[in-house]
Amino acid sequence: MARYRDYPEMSLNRRNFLGSGLAASATIGLPRMAFAAEKADVVIIGAGLSGLRSAEILQEQGLKVLVMDANSRVGGRVQTVQTVDGPLDVGASQVGRGYARVIDACQRHGLKLVSEDRDLLPFGSHFSGEWIDGKTWGSNPLNLCEGDERQIPPNLIGQALCSKYNPLQELDDWLDPRFAEYDISLRELLRRKGHSAQAVELAGYSAPGIGIDETSVLRMWQEEVRARIERRMGEAAATAENGPKREHPFGEANDHRDVGGLAAINNIVGGCSALPLAMAAKLGDRVRLGKRAVSIALSDTGGTIACSDGTAFSGRFLICTLPFSMLREVEITGSANPVTRQAITTMPYANTARLYVTIERPFWKEDGLPPSISSDGPMGMFWAVDNHTGEGAHRGMFVLVGRTAQAVSALDRAEAEAMLLGELARLRPASKGAVRVATWKDWLRDPLQRGCGFSLAPGQVNAFARDMIKPWQVMHFAGEHTRRTDFGMESAMESAERAAIEVLERTA
Numbered sequence: 057m058a059r060y061r062d063y064p065e066m067s068l069n070r071r072n073f074l075g076s077g078l079a080a081s082a083t084i085g086l087p088r089m090a091f092a093a094e095k096a097d098v099v100i101i102g103a104g105l106s107g108l109r110s111a112e113i114l115q116e117q118g119l120k121v122l123v124m125d126a127n128s129r130v131g132g133r134v135q136t137v138q139t140v141d142g143p144l145d146v147g148a149s150q151v152g153r154g155y156a157r158v159i160d161a162c163q164r165h166g167l168k169l170v171s172e173d174r175d176l177l178p179f180g181s182h183f184s185g186e187w188i189d190g191k192t193w194g195s196n197p198l199n200l201c202e203g204d205e206r207q208i209p210p211n212l213i214g215q216a217l218c219s220k221y222n223p224l225q226e227l228d229d230w231l232d233p234r235f236a237e238y239d240i241s242l243r244e245l246l247r248r249k250g251h252s253a254q255a256v257e258l259a260g261y262s263a264p265g266i267g268i269d270e271t272s273v274l275r276m277w278q279e280e281v282r283a284r285i286e287r288r289m290g291e292a293a294a295t296a297e298n299g300p301k302r303e304h305p306f307g308e309a310n311d312h313r314d315v316g317g318l319a320a321i322n323n324i325v326g327g328c329s330a331l332p333l334a335m336a337a338k339l340g341d342r343v344r345l346g347k348r349a350v351s352i353a354l355s356d357t358g359g360t361i362a363c364s365d366g367t368a369f370s371g372r373f374l375i376c377t378l379p380f381s382m383l384r385e386v387e388i389t390g391s392a393n394p395v396t397r398q399a400i401t402t403m404p405y406a407n408t409a410r411l412y413v414t415i416e417r418p419f420w421k422e423d424g425l426p427p428s429i430s431s432d433g434p435m436g437m438f439w440a441v442d443n444h445t446g447e448g449a450h451r452g453m454f455v456l457v458g459r460t461a462q463a464v465s466a467l468d469r470a471e472a473e474a475m476l477l478g479e480l481a482r483l484r485p486a487s488k489g490a491v492r493v494a495t496w497k498d499w500l501r502d503p504l505q506r507g508c509g510f511s512l513a514p515g516q517v518n519a520f521a522r523d524m525i526k527p528w529q530v531m532h533f534a535g536e537h538t539r540r541t542d543f544g545m546e547s548a549m550e551s552a553e554r555a556a557i558e559v560l561e562r563t564a
């Protein structure tokens with residue numbers, strides 16, 4: 057198994073990034089606020105990766121920082137849950153070879169990365185009440201697609217058609233006004249390209265983002281361009297001697313080949329939460345938990361955050377990392393910033409809900425169907441994870457996104473579990489009694505998230521995505537939703553660097 061080793065060529069040199077002149081100027085005394093209960097040069101709202109990373113950078117540059125979070129733990133969407141079967145990441149878990157900043161952070165905090173062991177077993181599709189064999193789908197009478205569409209397995213058609221028309225080359229092309237005409241839904245794109253009604257309908261089950269109508273294609277393409285680069289990372293160095301490359305429809309079977317001590321996808325040993333925990337530990341008493349921001353008062357010389365428990369924090373500068381799904385609940389006063397306010401108020405959030413299970417016996421050996429399932433029913437997807445022996449217990453996950461996630465969020469946990477296990481048993485009677493629940497997470501129901509990740513509706517890239525990250529008086533914005541070029545945890549880190557640099561420039 058690949059082990060994490062020193063990986064200098066992938067690590068960003070932070071000091072180069074910030075510029076040495078900034079470090080010296082940053083330590084020059086800053087005006088102090090007189091009225092705040094607790095003061096710092098920079099108060100950072102949110103102790104997820106973006107908040108912790110901004111704090112690290114600013115503290116290293118000599119500024120007094122405070123990080124506050126409403127939760128009783130750090131990490132936000134990085135969350136490791138302890139189960140009887142061991143630690144499970146219910147939020148972020150995958151660290152790609154191209155995650156320069158996350159890898160660098162793991163290295164600095166002495167955390168180990170190992171090749172991810174979550175190869176998925178083959179998929180069967182269950183559509184319109186029938187089991188569909190992807191290999192013979194082209195000649196299946198249920199297939200009403202036209203032309204080249206006919207050959208694309210139904211569970212992949214959304215991804216495939218979205219990708220087919222992606223004209224973006226550079227990581228930030230999605231923000232380039234040259235591509236403004238594509239700030240439309242995937243349905244509209246497929247209509248313009250003349251796709252069949254069935255292809256459009258099927259695309260709704262595998263479209264990236266919230267759905268075929270709800271997300272701008274530019275937002276989908278941004279992730280696709282970044283994922284393309286991720287797939288290429290290490291390809292040249294990986295050789296046949298390192299083992300065969302594994303292919304999978306969802307890219308979920310890992311390429312375990314060792315390049316510089318890393319597989320294509322890696323996990324942090326002990327669970328992903330080890331990273332924010334280590335970052336917070338280094339910040340020591342600069343982190344305040346259980347502090348829920350309810351209002352933010354901005355002026356040109358400072359900002360004050362009032363919390364639900366009556367305490368307050370004030371800083372010469374603020375960095376706000378709250379997802380806009382949460383920030384819209386916080387009252388902000390100060391000179392209006394209409395573009396940012398529009399973004400905060402209207403930016404939609406996608407959801408995912410997942411039921412993590414142990415499959416006590418491989419029921420697919422009894423019914424002869426493929427172990428993993430992609431369906432158009434309320435169950436969404438069921439992923440069976442390879443245990444590499446083929447016998448005995450396996451791990452599994454029900455994965456709900458888009459409309460299925462939206463529907464399941466109306467249920468409480470017990471109802472959701474009963475529905476999902478019941479639906480699996482209806483499609484696969486052999487699964488009855490074979491599946492035991494490990495844990496459940498519905499990100500929409502997380503009161504400090506209300507979703508799993510930002511989206512941009514058709515028209516919103518042009519309306520505000522380019523300008524919404526500009527500072528609002530003394531408040532700067534970070535968080536994955538303020539990304540320019542990256543995705544996942546890397547985008548949280550990317551945004552943290554940008555916001556910290558913006559603050560450092562203003563303290564020069």
Ligand SMILES: Cc1cc2nc3c(=O)[nH]c(=O)nc-3n(C[C@H](O)[C@H](O)[C@H](O)COP(=O)(O)OP(=O)(O)OC[C@H]3O[C@@H](n4cnc5c(N)ncnc54)[C@H](O)[C@@H]3O)c2cc1C
Nearest residue numbers: 102104105106126132133147148149150349535536544545
């Ligand atoms: C299910 C799931 C799977 C994922 N898988 C991966 C993966 O495999 N690889 C990958 O790279 N990325 C993955 N991601 C994405 C990754 O987790 C996020 O991009 C990243 O963690 C976001 O960090 P952040 O700092 O921007 O936001 P967050 O982590 O959301 O931090 C925001 C913080 O604000 C706090 N907060 C909210 N409201 C208030 C308030 N009023 N007052 C004070 N604090 C408040 C929250 O408690 C939270 O700690 C996944 C995400 C999810 C949900």
